[in-house]
Amino acid sequence: MGSRRLIYLIMIVAVAAPILFGISQRPSRLVSAERMYDVIENVKVQPGEVAMVWLDFGPNTIAENEPQAMVMIEHLFRRRIPVILLSQYQQAERFLSRVPQTVARQLEAEMPGQTWRYGEAWINVGYKPGAAIFMQSLVNASNVSGFLGRDVNGMPISQYPTFASIGGIERVKVVGEVTGLVGVFDTIIQFFQKKGYRPTIVHGCTSITIPEAYIFLDSGQLNGLLEGIAGAAWYSEVLKNAHPSSDNSRLLVTNTALSAAHLVIIGLIIVGNLVPLFSRWRARHG
Amino acid sequence: MDNGTMWELSSTLVGGIATLAIFSFLIRENGFYRFFEHLFIGIAAGLGPMLVIRDFLWPNILEPMLGYSMRMYPDGTPVKPYQPFYLLYLVPMAFGSLYYCIYSKRHAWLAKVVIGFTLGVSGALAIRGFFSEAIPQVASSFKPLVVFQNGVFSLFESLNNSLFVVTLLLVLNYFLFTFGRPGAVQGKIAPLGRPLLMVCFGAFFGSTVMARLALLVERVQFIVRDWVAAVGTLVGLG
Numbered sequence: 001m002g003s004r005r006l007i008y009l010i011m012i013v014a015v016a017a018p019i020l021f022g023i024s025q026r027p028s029r030l031v032s033a034e035r036m037y038d039v040i041e042n043v044k045v046q047p048g049e050v051a052m053v054w055l056d057f058g059p060n061t062i063a064e065n066e067p068q069a070m071v072m073i074e075h076l077f078r079r080r081i082p083v084i085l086l087s088q089y090q091q092a093e094r095f096l097s098r099v100p101q102t103v104a105r106q107l108e109a110e111m112p113g114q115t116w117r118y119g120e121a122w123i124n125v126g127y128k129p130g131a132a133i134f135m136q137s138l139v140n141a142s143n144v145s146g147f148l149g150r151d152v153n154g155m156p157i158s159q160y161p162t163f164a165s166i167g168g169i170e171r172v173k174v175v176g177e178v179t180g181l182v183g184v185f186d187t188i189i190q191f192f193q194k195k196g197y198r199p200t201i202v203h204g205c206t207s208i209t210i211p212e213a214y215i216f217l218d219s220g221q222l223n224g225l226l227e228g229i230a231g232a233a234w235y236s237e238v239l240k241n242a243h244p245s246s247d248n249s250r251l252l253v254t255n256t257a258l259s260a261a262h263l264v265i266i267g268l269i270i271v272g273n274l275v276p277l278f279s280r281w282r283a284r285h286g
Numbered sequence: 287m288d289n290g291t292m293w294e295l296s297s298t299l300v301g302g303i304a305t306l307a308i309f310s311f312l313i314r315e316n317g318f319y320r321f322f323e324h325l326f327i328g329i330a331a332g333l334g335p336m337l338v339i340r341d342f343l344w345p346n347i348l349e350p351m352l353g354y355s356m357r358m359y360p361d362g363t364p365v366k367p368y369q370p371f372y373l374l375y376l377v378p379m380a381f382g383s384l385y386y387c388i389y390s391k392r393h394a395w396l397a398k399v400v401i402g403f404t405l406g407v408s409g410a411l412a413i414r415g416f417f418s419e420a421i422p423q424v425a426s427s428f429k430p431l432v433v434f435q436n437g438v439f440s441l442f443e444s445l446n447n448s449l450f451v452v453t454l455l456l457v458l459n460y461f462l463f464t465f466g467r468p469g470a471v472q473g474k475i476a477p478l479g480r481p482l483l484m485v486c487f488g489a490f491f492g493s494t495v496m497a498r499l500a501l502l503v504e505r506v507q508f509i510v511r512d513w514v515a516a517v518g519t520l521v522g523l524g
Contacts, residue, residue: 008312015499015506063504064497090334126341132411150345180497190415207497211489219426221419228493229500254503261499 007268014264015257024252025259027233032217036202036224037238040075043200045173050082050166052199053176054188055099058091061180061206067232067251068204069099069178073122074246075239077103081174082162083122084148088131088184096124096152110245119160126152131184135191139169168194175199178226180206185213189221204231229255295516302513305505347375427454453482 018024045051053073057065076083077100085096104116118124125148128134141147144166145157158164166172169192177188185203192199200223205213207228216222226232233255236248287295307322349355351372357365381400388397429450433443459472460479 005313011502012506015503016510019503019507019510061497061501063500090337091330093333093337127337129338129342132415133407136411152341154345186415186419190419193418207493207500208490210493211486215423219423221422228496229503250507254507257503257507258496258500261503262496265495265499 010268011261011264014260018253018257018260022249022253024249024256027230027237027252027255030227030231030234032225032227033231033235034238036072036226037075037235039200039202039224040072040079040081040174041242043079043081043173045079045081048165048167049171049173050084050163051076051174051176052084052086052172054178055085055087055092055095056089056177056179056181056184057095058089060091062095063254064206064228064232065178065180065204066095066099067229067236067254068226069095070103071232071235071239071251072176072178072202072204072226073100074103074107075235076174076176077107077116077121078239078243080121082120084125084163084172085122086125086148087127088129088134088187089179089181090127093127096126100124106247110243110247120162123157123160123163124152125150125157131187132191135187139191139194142168144169144172169199170197172199175201176203177201178204180209182209182212185209185216189216202226229258295519298512298516299520302509302516305509305513309505347379351375427451457482 053069053076055065055069057069073083083100085100087093087096100118100122104121107116108114116122130137138144138147145164148157150156151160175188175192177185179185185205188201192201201221202224203213203216203222204226205228210227213222213225213227217225226235229251233248233251236246236251240246240248304322304326307318310316311319345355350369353368356368359365381403384396385400386397387393387395427450429447431444431448431451433440433447435443456475456479458479460476460483462472462476
């Protein structure tokens with residue numbers, strides 16, 4: 001077995017062990033995730049006002065973006081803030097339906113008697129092409145419900161009482177963007193505002209785009225951030241503190257497996273540097 | 287087993303086989319991997335046009351233009367008469383279709399008109415987008431070097447801001463290629479920007495590794511938990 005394949009094997013074993021044995025560690029505290037929690041927890045939403053969540057990710061970043069979308073939507077659902085789900089990315093199609101359905105099922109299992117139904121808690125208006133042009137038109141629309149027209153099932157949005165008369169974007173109180181695609185989040189920052197109004201913007205990013213997202217956080221253009229799996233794991237922990245019956249065990253195992261992989265890489269870097277040093281020392285001293 | 291469960295089970299099984307096929311590349315290049323790679327590219331390429339037609343062209347353009355979105359009374363008379371203004375959509379559609387003239391040597395100039403229009407719109411949006419994105423960032427980079435919080439001097443915030451400002455100035459100076467001499471102060475401190483850039487690249491690389499490992503963790507989790515359970519259900523063990 002070549003050394004390359006041995007490294008792959010070690011890595012897969014290191015990752016699989018916490019998953020197989022259900023080992024989980026408490027995630028590290030992340031201030032930006034806590035900021036996001038506070039923002040969503042404290043946002044004031046009147047009847048007729050909504051949150052708009054863009055799920056702009058596909059299978060290529062599902063590992064980080066789906067847990068982020070889950071915790072973000074879970075918190076919005078717990079607060080009973082109606083959510084409009086949509087996407088600028090074609091491959092997000094499946095997640096637009098799967099994520100809210102899964103969260104609704106979990107919450108209904110956790111709180112028997114309470115329901116989160118499609119058309120009341122959320123609607124899915126699907127993939128929206130046009131990026132900046134679409135965003136510009138959305139922002140200028142006097143009636144967001146009319147502009148969006150129909151949901152992904154072909155039903156007019158006016159048929160859903162919660163979402164029938166939203167009005168202008170001033171009624172969109174929270175904008176969530178979950179993506180790992182470069183440039184997609186920028187479209188929200190650049191265009192989702194109009195004179196005198198800028199909604200609360202929160203973002204779930206992949207690890208690769210963390211350095212870019214920090215710039216927006218530092219400048220105040222972004223109100224809260226989930227950094228990769230670690231951000232989602234800490235957010236779920238904060239949610240669990242507030243709602244002890246919620247179950248975040250799977251996410252904590254994922255986060256622990258990721259930490260195990262990091263430890264293996266650090267170990268391999270150290271070994272990879274020590275072995276040549278030791279060989280040189282042995283050659284010199286016999 | 288109902289249809290929904292059957293669908294979930296089949297998609298999990300196929301997903302697991304596809305994942306193992308892609309991972310087989312780690313051993314060596316093989317036909318199994320190639321097949322699933324092409325399958326994924328084909329699906330991704332086919333999905334785009336289908337969604338544009340289903341979610342945009344049909345409900346927003348074609349359906350109202352053809353009168354299919356008109357609501358009818360039970361006796362078949364329309365609630366509102368057909369709006370002929372929808373036919374105006376044909377004008378931008380015809381204009382956009384000129385893009386295909388690029389395939390004709392004789393009429394390729396018509397495509398340039400569409401490309402020019404598109405460039406104009408994109409340019410205008412980029413300028414507007416740049417200012418609304420960059421100006422707040424430029425403004426936020428003007429940080430005070432001495433910070434007082436609630437009237438009390440904050441050493442941590444002051445050091446933080448100072449580090450930010452020094453890094454910003456050194457890196458900006460590193461990219462000044464138009465003036466300054468090697469012997470001048472600007473030229474002497476220019477190399478100091480390089481190690482700071484290297485720190486930044488290291489952070490980028492570290493976060494890239496983390497993202498790739500996250501993908502591995504998710505796939506291993508899918509195989510170990512979901513796929514194995516689905517296989518168990520299929521063979522009657524679940």
